[in-house]
Amino acid sequence: MLDGRTVSLVMPCRNEASFLEVLIDEIPDFFDEIICVSNKSTDDTVEVGTRIQERVPRFKMLQDNRTVNGIGYGYAHMTGIDAAESDIIVCADSDGTYPVEDVPRLWHMMQDKDISFVSCTRYPDKQIPAKLQLGVRALNIEIALLYGLRIHDSLSGMWIFTKDVVAQLHLTEGDWNLSPQIKLNAYEALGTKFKELKITQKMRYGETKQNYFKTGLRHLFWIARNRFVKRNGIQPCD
Ligand SMILES: Nc1nc2c(ncn2[C@@H]2O[C@H](COP(=O)(O)OP(=O)(O)O)[C@@H](O)[C@H]2O)c(=O)[nH]1
Numbered sequence: 001m002l003d004g005r006t007v008s009l010v011m012p013c014r015n016e017a018s019f020l021e022v023l024i025d026e027i028p029d030f031f032d033e034i035i036c037v038s039n040k041s042t043d044d045t046v047e048v049g050t051r052i053q054e055r056v057p058r059f060k061m062l063q064d065n066r067t068v069n070g071i072g073y074g075y076a077h078m079t080g081i082d083a084a085e086s087d088i089i090v091c092a093d094s095d096g097t098y099p100v101e102d103v104p105r106l107w108h109m110m111q112d113k114d115i116s117f118v119s120c121t122r123y124p125d126k127q128i129p130a131k132l133q134l135g136v137r138a139l140n141i142e143i144a145l146l147y148g149l150r151i152h153d154s155l156s157g158m159w160i161f162t163k164d165v166v167a168q169l170h171l172t173e174g175d176w177n178l179s180p181q182i183k184l185n186a187y188e189a190l191g192t193k194f195k196e197l198k199i200t201q202k203m204r205y206g207e208t209k210q211n212y213f214k215t216g217l218r219h220l221f222w223i224a225r226n227r228f229v230k231r232n233g234i235q236p237c238d
């Protein structure tokens with residue numbers, strides 16, 4: 001609970017069995033609910049999650065086996081957000097990189113500034129590899145030019161929002177493109193109630209299976225296409 005409001009943590013999770021127990025045990029007490037959603041994990045992620053569920057009442061292990069080109073990151077978030085029952089919803093990777101312990105500080109800033117959706121920015125951060133920084137910067141520029149939104153971290157995977165904005169997010173992207181989509185749709189729906197707040201990224205547990213170049217290119221095309229083709233579920237009238 002934070003200031004009398006309940007808080008859910010939603011985490012997409014694929015093949016993270018080797019450290020899932022440690023990760024869940026480190027999650028601070030103010031989270032009332034922790035939801036992990038696996039897509040077609042080929043290791044013991046679901047078995048480990050089911051075991052955690054038996055001893056940790058606030059933990060839920062869900063599965064959503066839809067994928068787009070083998071990726072289900074977006075579907076996992078959609079399923080987790082749908083299932084989340086709290087007043088405040090926090091989304092983050094299940095790899096220990098995002099500082100979920102900072103949520104009380106960020107929530108208080110949201111309240112002070114009347115913000116309903118925060119995208120947590122990892123930049124500027126000199127520790128992040130130059131290639132990754134360059135890719136994110138190129139996408140930030142594309143978003144500024146096409147949408148008029150100036151952001152530092154178009155690919156941040158940590159967001160905090162109130163349950164009442166979920167209906168306005170119109171999430172449809174099942175793969176990695178959910179990450180830019182959630183920010184762009186939140187900005188479109190909420191205007192000045194959408195903000196970025198700074199966090200510091202931490203070391204990952206385990207290895208990423210991400211192909212940054214391929215994913216980056218898919219983002220580049222999706223961001224441009226989304227600007228001109230309405231894909232957020234609101235179909236234009238004939
Ligand atoms: N449910 C689900 N989670 C995924 C999938 N791919 C990656 N993830 C999770 O999404 C998060 C981000 O993936 P990660 O490998 O850390 O990518 P990076 O943060 O871009 O390096 C991690 O918690 C992964 O376990 C997927 O296809 N389905």
Ligand SMILES: [Mg+2]
Nearest residue numbers: 093095097208
């Ligand atoms: Mg990650």
